Amino acid sequence: MNQKHSADTEIIWKDTRLAEIGRIVAGGTPSTSDPNNWNGTVAWVTPADLSGRSSRHLTTTERTLTELGLATSAARLLPPRSLVISSRAPIGHMALPLVSFCTNQGCKSIEFFDGQDPDFHYYNLRFWVRRLHDKGEGTTFSEISKKALEAVEVPVPSNRKVQETIASVLALLDRAIEQTEALLAKQQRIKTGLMHDLLTRGLDAQGRLRDPSTHAFKPSPLGPIPTEWTAVYVEDLCDDIVDCPHSTPKYELGGFPCIRTADMVPGKLLLQNAYRVSSSTYQERISRLVPRKGDIIYSREGERLGIASPVGDELVCLGQRVMLLRPKAETDSTFLTWAMNSPSFYNRVVLGQIATTSPHINVRDIKKALVVRPEPTEQQLIGEALAADDSERSALENCLEKLRRQKGGLMHDLLTGLVPVTPLLANPEAPISP
Structure with missing residues (x-):
């Protein structure tokens, strides 16, 4: 031994x-x-x-x-x-x-x-x-x-005391991780409720949620909506909707991000770990439509089905299993992104596909999917409210990722003997330095 x-x-x-x-x-x-x-x-x-x-x-x-x-x-x-x-x-x-x-x-x-x-x-x-x-x-x-x-x-x-000290240090981080996860879960519940309210009641002229007891609502295929709104197809809010190229690109270490469903979460593209393609491959994959800031990429196939993520400043192209939507000038991109990420949209458009052998949504199904259309000014207000709420979630997610990285680093240092444990024996909550 x-x-x-x-x-x-x-x-x-x-x-x-x-x-x-x-x-x-x-x-x-x-x-x-x-x-x-x-x-x-x-x-x-x-x-x-x-x-x-x-x-x-x-x-x-x-x-x-x-x-x-x-x-x-x-x-x-x-x-x-x-x-x-x-x-x-x-x-x-x-x-x-x-x-x-x-x-x-x-x-x-x-x-x-x-x-x-x-x-x-x-x-x-x-x-x-x-x-x-x-x-x-x-x-x-x-x-x-x-x-x-x-x-x-x-x-x-x-020495059991050493074992206990190492465990107590890692348990402190575990508690911080669990508390952050609980905050994220709570924030998601709040987000879901806020999304439902904003996308069914909207905001009045004073920026407050409409109250059905004081504001007029009308029936629609999507249920009661404010009289100022209409129910329209997704394609009515867009200038263009195109599918991805039906081919597997050749990936390289550098170049342009090629967006796959793995690079998407609701409301955000994860570009840091995205696979990349050369300039020539990029040109091939943007031949149908060049993605630009404000466009929306939607996952339409596979396990990560039904996610809408906006295109930002960085040039990207489409991988497989995704499609690209270009909102009209009078359509607020953030509003449409969250309308397509809403539980209501998911339940109506996506849920029936999950149980199939190869879950997917056809482009024409997305084009003909119903969403609400408030006036452009109200769309912007709703989009800003949902984006602000999402920024709080992003801050919590970043904090959680930092805690997980810190825990991984500490596990390596403490469980391989690289960090001295003796100073921690007196105070397990003391700062740790290599």
Whole structure:
């Protein structure tokens, strides 16, 4: 077993087998045909419960067992804060349940020995998860066996106080990330409500939401709308609507951004990581219409279906699965962008396509999709209100991304011994410097 000194000369990290830090436990499933085995009080963790989690803690599971189901299966009850790891489809999702639990065969768990800090090992194994992947075997899908998991080695400081200190520093960042995610979720709920109100009631001459009790509304194919508005087709608000070239471009390291659906979120193009094309390829892909500031790119195919993003100052061209709309001079581009990003538009135009084998929307369907048309001045006011709200969301998203990068950097520095831990032992919340 290898030993190494970290930046703290008095702290020794050892490559330690997982079997040395805890008991590795496999899972099981009782008979699914016997209803007496199910819907009890015993949490039963499967890989689905671990997928897409941002919090390290788990308190509930999608399915539960009865005491009979636990007794008649190979599953074993584990104490809270044992570490559960998905061992297939895929390998390496993990959590620390805060309740007693058992698992199915798609998970393995570590019931820690005394002297080990569960939170540290959660972060440590998240960082060294590639070592779990490397032990996976299988043709249809990769799976790590109990024996292979026991043999995985990761660097571990033998001093529990050091483990706890590293975990507490990373937990501080986790709490900040979770709080920011909660703020983003709250802001999105507010945004959805604001979008609904602005796109169904609009703003009166004083810039206030119209009140149905004091303003006149009329019936329309989209429901009641202010009498000043009309319901029109998207094409009525545009000078031009064109599809993307039906070919895969040759990408290069430099050049012009070639927009794919992966480069789009509602209301914004993500140009930083966009694939790029040469000048000649760019010219080929703008032959139908040259994208310019104020145009709207709309994703019309694939998993990221139904997203409208405005073109900014940088020259771009269309990749695959997208289309380009050029609003009329009297159409506010920001207004139309958010009208096409609204839940109402999505539900009417996009939702029916999601369940198909190859989800897509035809260009003609977008042209003939209904939207509301306020007067140009009101469109601008609505667009400005939604854009201002979106800028707050962008600030939160930037903060969240910064926190995630900071956490990733700290995990690397703390869990490889590059940053001395000794100064943190006295104050885990102290600033960290390499």
